[in-house]
Amino acid sequence: MLHYEPKDLSIPEVHKLLLGGVAPRPIALASTISKDGINNLSPYSFFNAFGANPPVVAFSPSRRGRDATFKDTYNNLIDTKECVIQAVTHSMVEQISLASAEYATDVDEFVKSGLTPIDSDLVKPKRVKESPFQIECKLIEMKSYGDGGAAANLAICEVLKFHVADDLFTNGVIDPLKIDLVARMSGNFYSRAGNGVFEVEKPIGKKCIGYDQIPKHIRESEIYSANDLGKFGNSESFPDDKSVKEFIQKVIDEKQDNFENNIEAFLRYQRLNEYKKMLKAAVKINDNEKRNLELAAKCALLNNDMNYAWNAALYVKMV
Numbered sequence: 569m570l571h572y573e574p575k576d577l578s579i580p581e582v583h584k585l586l587l588g589g590v591a592p593r594p595i596a597l598a599s600t601i602s603k604d605g606i607n608n609l610s611p612y613s614f615f616n617a618f619g620a621n622p623p624v625v626a627f628s629p630s631r632r633g634r635d636a637t638f639k640d641t642y643n644n645l646i647d648t649k650e651c652v653i654q655a656v657t658h659s660m661v662e663q664i665s666l667a668s669a670e671y672a673t674d675v676d677e678f679v680k681s682g683l684t685p686i687d688s689d690l691v692k693p694k695r696v697k698e699s700p701f702q703i704e705c706k707l708i709e710m711k712s713y714g715d716g717g718a719a720a721n722l723a724i725c726e727v728l729k730f731h732v733a734d735d736l737f738t739n740g741v742i743d744p745l746k747i748d749l750v751a752r753m754s755g756n757f758y759s760r761a762g763n764g765v766f767e768v769e770k771p772i773g774k775k776c777i778g779y780d781q782i783p784k785h786i787r788e789s790e791i792y793s794a795n796d797l798g799k800f801g802n803s804e805s806f807p808d809d810k811s812v813k814e815f816i817q818k819v820i821d822e823k824q825d826n827f828e829n830n831i832e833a834f835l836r837y838q839r840l841n842e843y844k845k846m847l848k849a850a851v852k853i854n855d856n857e858k859r860n861l862e863l864a865a866k867c868a869l870l871n872n873d874m875n876y877a878w879n880a881a882l883y884v885k886m887v
């Protein structure tokens with residue numbers, strides 16, 4: 569590991585560490601208006617949501633690194649106390665990057681970026697038509713930390729109104745693949761959330777056994793990854809020896825179409841992600857039985873079939 573205290577680094581070095589390690593960051597495309605009525609549009613990735621009652625979001629239009637002056641977004645917020653924040657989709661990313669260029673205060677960045685302004689319902693700043701998620705906000709408080717270049721100005725805002733495209737939802741939830749958001753990472757890197765979306769079952773409301781209660785032979789196996797063990801630990805209980813034996817007997821007795829009972833077939837089932845056939849073959853092939861059972865359990869975990877995973881993993885102790 570490398571170890572740093574901010575006081576021993578330059579400001580750009582500190583900034584780079586934060587950009588790399590606190591990532592991927594959601595991007596707020598913030599629309600504000602000056603007291604003279606000039607629209608401003610700029611992206612901010614020091615941004616997040618902090619509560620739902622009332623709905624609170626915050627982002628940081630920092631002081632300019634070059635000369636510690638305030639950005640137009642900051643000045644507009646102080647003067648008019650309103651903004652609209654929009655989510656940034658992959659189809660908008662080049663245009664929001666264009667909006668981040670340093671234009672003079674009297675330049676309308678809707679015009680520069682080519683994004684389309686539409687009226688808001690409750691605040692003066694315009695919404696961005698291209699974004700499928702827009703929130704009208706009022707400034708609750710501006711918290712400033714430091715007065716040098718890159719000092720944070722935390723604009724804490726309350727959401728007054730949500731505008732959400734109706735085709736974003738699947739089963740009442742905004743679908744990450746449909747909204748296709750991008751996030752900011754270090755340097756010139758962005759991340760397209762859709763490509764990396766996966767599910768992790770929430771442990772909320774469950775009495776999970778936890779990592780320490782996973783049987784030792786499972787915890788110490790070389791086959792399972794840390795994430796595999798995390799999934800075992802996320803269970804509320806696991807089967808006792810009698811149920812494991814009954815489960816395995818059922819697997820042995822069960823007829824499976826085109827089932828073959830040899831190591832070549834086992835390896836083929838593994839390639840095809842067919843964990844049920846893997847387990848049936850594993851209990852029938854004598855060579856490497858423990859390892860094959862563990863591989864079957866691992867494949868069941870990959871398919872989120874915890875019942876198969878536990879029974880296969882626990883049966884290892886009985887062979």
Ligand SMILES: Cc1cc2nc3c(=O)[nH]c(=O)nc-3n(C[C@H](O)[C@H](O)[C@H](O)COP(=O)(O)O)c2cc1C
Nearest residue numbers: 610611612613614628629630639640641668669670
């Ligand atoms: C994706 C992206 C994220 C950014 N995030 C921030 C940020 O969190 N804070 C900040 O001060 N500047 C950030 N910037 C830079 C501002 O967008 C840029 O300084 C902009 O010119 C400010 O415009 P303004 O002076 O019109 O408010 C970001 C730029 C990009 C492209």
